[in-house]
Amino acid sequence: PVHITEIQLDGRPLTVGGGDGPGMDQAAHLTTDLDVDWRTKVIGFTYAALNFVAPSEGRYRYRLEGFQDDWSAWSSSITTSFTNLDPGTYVFHVQGTNSDGVFDPEGTHLTLRVAPPPWRTGWAYAGYVLLAIGAGAFGVRARVRAATREWRSAAQLAEARAQERDAFRSRSAADFHDEAGGRLTRISLHLASARRKVPPGSEVDSHLERAEQAQRELSAGMRDLIWSMDPGRDGLRDTLDRLAAFAETLFAASRTSFRVDAGDPALDEVVLGMNERRNVTLLFKEALNNCAKHAGASECVLKASLEDGALLIGLFDDGAGFDPGKEEGDGHGLRNMRHRAAKAGGRLVVRAPVGHGTQVLLHMPVVRRGDKA
Secondary structure, eight states: OOEEEEEEEEEEOOOEETTTTTTEOOOOOGEEEEEOTTOOEEEEEEEEEESSGGGGGOEEEEEEETTTTTOOOOBSEEEEESOOOEEEEEEEEOOOOTOOEEEEEEEEEEEEEEOOOOGGGGHHHHHHHHHHHHHHHHHHHHHHHHHHHHHHHHHHHHHHHHHHHHHHHHHHHHHHHHHHHHHHOOOOHHHHHHHTTTTTHHHHHHHHHHHHHHHHHHHHHHHHHHHOOOOGGGGGHHHHHHHHHHHHHTTTTOOOEEEEEOOGGGGBBOOOOOOEEEEHHHHHHHHHHHIIIIIIOOOEEEEEEEEEEEEEEEEEOOOOOOOOOGTTTTOOOHHHHHHHHHHHHHHEEEOOOOOSSEEEOOOOOEOGGGGOO
């Protein structure tokens, strides 16, 4: 049989107990496994077959499983070495023949474990993973903080711009009211004075009367514009209240009763921008005028509700109705109403079967106070 007779690490033989050099627990021929430090560069083996007749005539072959899996060529050399083995587990096998050529198929073997350096151990890799996780978490937190700061800055900037915009609108509304309102008042006084100086029913009086009517309409339009510019009137309720006040004045001398149906508390949080507020107001004033002039209704109802994530504003009457397909020249102003609906970002639906009343329905996106820029 073949035995390993000596093991060398970096050229120094291992001895039992170690002495002044590297050591092992038992003799080389009894050692079946060996742990080697990661700093070892060269691992050598000496081996021999028990042959008392002619030991020098023995022949040997070896392999290092995990590094050199194929057997070496047969040789009379009784030593071999391996350099710079990577960390891992290897098995050194050696077989031999005696001087008579008798082959020992079993030979002998030794399990060799080369330790990894400290930075390649399992604990080290676990540390790397934890470090990477920590670095990643730190990076994520840093990005989140940066994004939060950016979001806050953007939100503060948007809020500042909104406040500046509202302040500008308030100043503009006040200035416009003072300037244009004063001039319209003077025009009204001049027209009234002029009418007192001409014969009633004369052609000049008729022209002055039409001028007074135009002045009243202009004043009403100006008041609507100033009202729509006021940022303190952005609630849907403000628009409904203004339309209700207009309707009550409009129907005061008629047999048509008017009411508002908008009891949902969620409507309190709905807001309309300046553009939406103005166009919604003008659209439904047109619809109310149509009802007063053409419908002959006994009841007219202004409704508002939230349905399927949209705002629905509708005007319903039980009057005569009309054919919406004949809008050209019919005096109902449907084209202008649809134009107002589009400018408000909504969609207008008119149903007016003859003899069954009229429904004017405006569908709009919902904007709540928390969503307002």
